[in-house]
Amino acid sequence: QQQVKQSPQSLIVQKGGISIINCAYENTAFDYFPWYQQFPGKGPALLIAIRPDVSEKKEGRFTISFNKSAKQFSLHIMDSQPGDSATYFCAASKATGGGNKLTFGTGTQLKVEL
Amino acid sequence: KAGVTQTPRYLIKTRGQQVTLSCSPISGHRSVSWYQQTPGQGLQFLFEYFSETQRNKGNFPGRFSGRQFSNSRSEMNVSTLELGDSALYLCASSFGLGNTEAFFGQGTRLTVV
Secondary structure (H helix, E strand, O other), rough: OEEEEEEOOOOEEEOOOOOEEEEEEEOOOEEEEEEEEEEEOOOEEEEEEEEEOEEEEEEEEEEEEEEOOOOEEEEEEEOOOHHHHHHEEEEEOOOOOOOOOOOEEOOEEEEEEE | OOOOOOEEEEEOOOOOEEEEEEOOOOOOOOOOEEEEEEEOOOEEEEEEEEOOOOEOOOOOOOEEEEEEEEOOOEEEEEEEHHHHHEEEEEEEEEOOOOOOOOEEEEOOEEEEE
C-alpha cells in the first residue's frame, strides 16, 4: 500500500524556471511532511519541512504548499539552477506511535537545463 | 558538528552470508532509523531505535535485525543474504522521538553476489 504518491516521476526545467513536484497522502494521521534532496552516491538531505497547521512555508528558493483538505502538498523550486538537478523525495510521518518513521514518495528526478 | 557516519561505504557479500552495518548518529541524537533504498521499491523503513529500544519496525523479514548501544551508535544485521538484499542501506539520526528532523548518512552500498 503506497501511502504517499509522488508525481511526476521525472521533470526537465529550464534554468531560471519553476520546478513543481506534487505529493498526495492517504493517512490523515500524518502530521509532518519533509522534503529531501538526493544526489547520486549521497544520502538524502533534508531540504524543508511543514506541519499541517500552516499552508505554506518558504526557505530561500524552496517553498512547500500544503492543502490539508485535499491531503496534498507540493514543493516549488523558484529560479531553478543546474545545481538543483537531483532526485527529490517527499515524505510523511505521524507523531503518535510513529516515532520518526518516514513514509516516502517514489521520488522525482529533476534535471535543470541551461 | 559531525554528521551521520555509516561504515563501511561499500560491501560485497555472497548469498547466504551475513553482514553487519554500522551507524554513528549526530552527537546528542538518541534516535536512529534504518532504511533500505532500491530502484524498484524506493526508500523503505526498516526499524527505529531510541535509548537502546526498538520503537518501530517495518515490513521486513526477521533476517533483518538491529540494535543500539548506550552511546546511541547502532548496527543492523542481515543474515542469510539473498540477491534481493542488494541495496543502499541508509541510517537517519534524530534528536528525539515524534516527528523530529531526520538527518541521513551517506549509506552503505551492499551488493550480494
